[in-house]
Amino acid sequence: MDATRFDVDPEGMGDAEVVERLLALHALKARVEGAIVAATGTFDRRMLHTADAARTAAGWLAARVDQTQGRCKADVRLARDLRDMPVVEAAFRAGRIGRAKVDLLAGVRTPELAEIVAEQEAHLVDEVADLRVTDAGRFLRAWQQAARQYVGSIDPDEPLDETAPRIAVNLAQTFDGRFVIDGEMDAEHGTIIRSAIDAEVDEMYRVGGYGPDDGLSPAERRGQALVQIVARTGRVGLKHGRARPSVEVICDERTLTGLPIGDADDLQRRICELADGSPIHPRTMQRLLCGADVHRLLIGADGEV
Secondary structure, X not given: OOOOOOOOOHHHOOHHHHHHHHHHHHHHHHHHHHHHHHHHHHHHHOOHHHHHOOOOHHHHHHOOOOOOHHHHHHHHHHHHHHOOOHHHHHHHHOOOOOHHHHHHHHHHOOHHHHHHHHHXXXXXXXXXXXXXXXXXXXXXXXXXXXXXXXXOOOOOOOOOOOOOOOEEEEEEEOOOOOEEEEEEXXXXXXXXXXXXXXXXXXXXXXXXXXXXXXXXXXXXXXHHHHHHHHHOOOOOOEEOOEEOOOOOEEEOHHHHXXXXXXXXXHHHHOOEEEOOOOEOOHHXXXXXXXXXXXXXXXXXXXXXX
């Protein structure tokens, strides 16, 4: 039976059939969205909306399909971006990558990176094709940072952009006496705070304070851990038998020693990111190394330790 037939009720299927149908429909959805964006691009390029006196292709679409004006504008914008990204467009129309990854790939192609993206487009598609969307976003942010350094758009020795606060936290009391906390921070500070909270939660599990039947949500455990940390000197904590690090950085040797990116192949091998994949500036890494305990770990060409 065709797993993508629309006249089939999944309630009458076996478990394996439901799984097969769900995945097949998502693959079909990616191909349909690719075809829609391609048709939108042709419609926009030929300015067919003008035949109905519409001012824009997006406005014409919003009046005729069940999409918001904003989504129609996004379709037109993406179709225009893909005119210069044939490999991404082909992968999209084939269902190899979905709309979320296509949007991420299109976002990487800034004016200063247009040439290097065109050169490495196939590589970027291959890298993100089998990643989760979140991981694909992290990979592309890291690649974009290295690529901007490669083309001279940013200088690793120049000061970082200070327009956004490195860390800002608000603590406000409500009318009934409760408190609301919210904040924003860069990757470095966020990683330090998360590491400290994770260490406290790990310790509470170790001593039996937390368990699978404690009735607490992960957010409640993190909140209690934060209070414990603030109430006393922060716990060092352990990870794999050693002191749990506040920040873990993964970096290639050439970036670590400050060597400039030599060519496009060198660009593909560069990495400077936190353990969760979030890219950081090489200058930030150098500053962290000033007061860090360093454990050297060598990785071979095939990823083996």
